[in-house]
Amino acid sequence: MRIIIATIFPDFVKVVKEYGVISQAVKDGKLEIEILNLRDFTQDKHKTVDDYPYGGGPGMVMKPEPFYRLYDYVVEKYGKPFVVMTSPQGERFDNKIAMFLSKKENLLILCGRYEGVDERVMKIVDLELSIGDYVLSGGELAAMVICDAVSRFVPGVVEEESLRQDSFFNNLLDHPHYTRPAIFREMKVPEVLLSGNHEEIELYRLSESLKRTAIKRPDLFLKHEFTEKDKQALILLIRGLDKKC
Structure with a gap:
């Protein structure tokens, strides 16, 4: 181009x-x-x-x-x-x-x-x-x-994978990012990111992306077409909220 x-x-x-x-x-x-x-x-x-x-x-x-x-x-x-x-x-x-x-x-x-x-x-x-x-x-x-x-x-x-994770791709904001150290001023990196379980990590990141979008950009959230994976991520998110109640 x-x-x-x-x-x-x-x-x-x-x-x-x-x-x-x-x-x-x-x-x-x-x-x-x-x-x-x-x-x-x-x-x-x-x-x-x-x-x-x-x-x-x-x-x-x-x-x-x-x-x-x-x-x-x-x-x-x-x-x-x-x-x-x-x-x-x-x-x-x-x-x-x-x-x-x-x-x-x-x-x-x-x-x-x-x-x-x-x-x-x-x-x-x-x-x-x-x-x-x-x-x-x-x-x-x-x-x-x-x-x-x-x-x-x-x-x-x-890289195509990087583009898919960018904010606004598929009308979703990006998920939170963390790097070393694992604990900084008593703030901890979410345990799931340290687990090595890539499937759980992917689901967690998607749930956080959905949550961020719903809170910060509800207009984008309402435009998003939900996949089966999105629904699984929402279930994970709702279960996490239920545990806090």
Whole structure:
């Protein structure tokens, strides 16, 4: 998969491909991340990407020409990409959308700035995405979040077993995690995790995942489709609660 990010601050964005599992995936050739400077697609000596809004009002608006020239460049070089525009008006980005985008061969993310982007740019946009109900100085941080989340679903970037245990997979939050020491300031690691019984450990973790989701994100819990294993985990959870009563 290839992810292309269009921005006026390429040095700010490039950090997304320089650390962690994404960096390793890029080195291994499993993922390609290209950062394009929108100013390179202007035609004036000042490399102007914004102008005053028609109709008046505060701030500046990003011009359509650089976006279209950049888009044409990408199409000529790689073929037609799937285009995402970062925007507070967009659809809320989530795990399901990240999985959907990870199946695209070429993903182009456009980063807006200032008061917004000329509306005519939307003609080349396939999907507007927001990472939350708040306003950022620009779309770069949102683009990096989208890039990171999407990259995790590209085959070979993250182990499949690890993905299945991530929060939001199958509408469940992740289970609690523990490491050494077994006792820290009188707080003990649950005995089942020290038992070596992998079947019991798996059931315990699933029950804790279900409990966390029901308490912290009941909206996700209600969407979850319960398997036979889930029902066994719920029985374990209810029995544990019954013992405490």
